[in-house]
Amino acid sequence: MTAAAMDATSHDALVVEAVSHAYGAEPVLDGVSFVLPAGRIGGLIGPSGCGKSTLLALLGGLVQPERGRIAHPFRRPAYAFQDPCLLPWRTARDNIAFGLTALPLSRAERIARAERLLAVVGLSPEDGEKYPHALSGGMRQRVALARALAVEPDLLLLDEPFGALDVGLSRHLQALVRRLIDARRLTTVLVTHDLAEVVRMADRIIVLSPRPARVAARHDIALPFSVRDDGFVQAEVARLLADPAIARALAYDDAMPRER
């Protein structure tokens, strides 16, 4: 029947089976199914407002699906959003430590871990003392990323984390994120509306149709991240857009109202 049945062989995979969800009378997701093996990056791409963020909230357990099933062995999901969502009254370091308050750690341990994560995402201890307003957009996104990684998640959910950054900066951060994910063998779901980004980052691409979202296409990219150069990305994007199902799903991008 569905792709879920197709490769639901391993038990340590993220399995989404015929998930439907509605806000009030308006359906947002309509029977979405896919499987993401552990340690892989799944890219959810679709037009703005198609329900990608809702699907992400369902995956993290923030919202329960109305119909269908989400199964995975992961216990500790963590998020990074397009808006870094930092507390303006806390320094960068304390913002990273804030995400740790749900864990049974002492304050000293939280601070120590936050300081370690600052270095991991390439921020200096001085940056850690700064308040968010004194940080650039890219630095804030690094802080948000560090906050997510600090909880040592086994499932990382990224909601257009590079959406607000300029091209050069987002390329730089994409490489950093991919490196960090690979080093931890972290199962990751990346939500975006940028086909080039998802081709560069993801191992498995799931294309969603406009709202209410259905899976319009699935596509795996076997090439390792390190050898995906601009030429590959361009060719792959062109190849994907040649698929009528994908082109139809994504062509709505401009006609649909923005999600936020």
Add this chain to the structure above:
Amino acid sequence: MTAQRGAIGRLLGGLLGRLRAGWGTAASLLLLIVLWEIGHAVYGSLLLPSPRETAAALWQMTRDGKVLPAVIETGRDALSGFLAGVVLGALLGALAGLSEVARRLLQPIATLMLGIPAIAWVVLSLLWFGNSGLAVVFTVLVTCAPIVFASAAEGVLSLDGALRRMARAFRVPRRVLVLDVYLPHMLSYLFPAVATALALAWKVAVMTELLSGAGGIGDGLATARAQIDTAKAMAWILLVVALLLAIDHLLLDPLRRRMLIWRREIPGAALPTARRGGGVDA
């Protein structure tokens, strides 16, 4: 080493900035005293006693033991009315922020209360409470509460934003959510209103005392007026202003400066117009 030097540089810079701002204040005060002296030279002691005469009157009043009890009485009544007003305004405002029904019921009342002149409340509270300190407390309360109400409602209304979603995503415990997300957010909304209310509390308290004759600085002013002793009246005014400035500089300004660090941006919320604190280098 460089970090240390940077820190020292920042400290020195801050100190210099403070000093520069302090000089500005001192210069403007000096200018005011000069103008006062000129006015005195033109109109004479009966209409406008000189700064020296005023200082002498203040010193005399202090030696007679009139100043300290008056300050304590006015301070006590103004502050208790202020605190009660802030608590009441914040609670009702929070309620209005939480419930649509409460907002529709309370908002017009708050607007109405804001429209009633303070002097009208003075007359009413004198009729209701007589010449007691309670009249002062009540007047201050009803003038302060509606000011705080609106900002508290706005603060609660804007709570359900991106930060709350983020905190929920990280499964942050309730206590941390309240202390680290809700409280600073509310403070950033409440603070400007509370600062305004505090300044108003003093003025309204003195006004009520003046009319009630129940003691305090206002009563002193009333007595000076009855005795047509302009020097004494000026001395009381000087005292009120000095107290107000002391509260603003010692209590509110450090808070304001601290909040300015992060006030500029709260995701998903427009900020109420911030009062710029003196001596803050942008």
